[in-house]
Amino acid sequence: MEELFKIIAETIATMVEAGAVAVIAVGSAEALYRLVKRVVVPASRSDLRPKTIWVKFAIWLILGLEFELAADVIRTSIAPSWDAIGQLAAIAVIRTFLNYFLEKDIEKYLETYEQPVREPGRLASAGPLV
Numbered sequence: 001m002e003e004l005f006k007i008i009a010e011t012i013a014t015m016v017e018a019g020a021v022a023v024i025a026v027g028s029a030e031a032l033y034r035l036v037k038r039v040v041v042p043a044s045r046s047d048l049r050p051k052t053i054w055v056k057f058a059i060w061l062i063l064g065l066e067f068e069l070a071a072d073v074i075r076t077s078i079a080p081s082w083d084a085i086g087q088l089a090a091i092a093v094i095r096t097f098l099n100y101f102l103e104k105d106i107e108k109y110l111e112t113y114e115q116p117v118r119e120p121g122r123l124a125s126a127g128p129l130v
Helices: 002-040 050-077 082-113
Strands: 117-119 122-124
Touching: 002 050, 050 082
Parallel strands: none
Antiparallel strands: 117 122
16 A cells, blocks of 8 residues: 555656646746847837846746645655655755745845836836736
């Protein structure tokens, strides 16, 4: 029974990691598309600012990191030794720090560039980021 649980958990962890790869691949393709578009189209379009492209890509990376972290949690439940658990914990900590700092950079960007603009009589925002 324990062996069956390990096989199921490993299969689920692998599928979650495949989902992370897919999320990061989609985000990378979108960021590359936007960068190429920025070179071809005049830079006057606000959604093609390099920092905006980076933030949108970072959001995809954060989602991918969350999937990777979920796979790590699943693998920890079936880790065969304390060494394996330690390695998984180290990887999880690194991914968590990456995620944390990406989120902080995004928040700083939103505070700086996406502030609501006060117009006479109403509040208008700079528009949605994503």
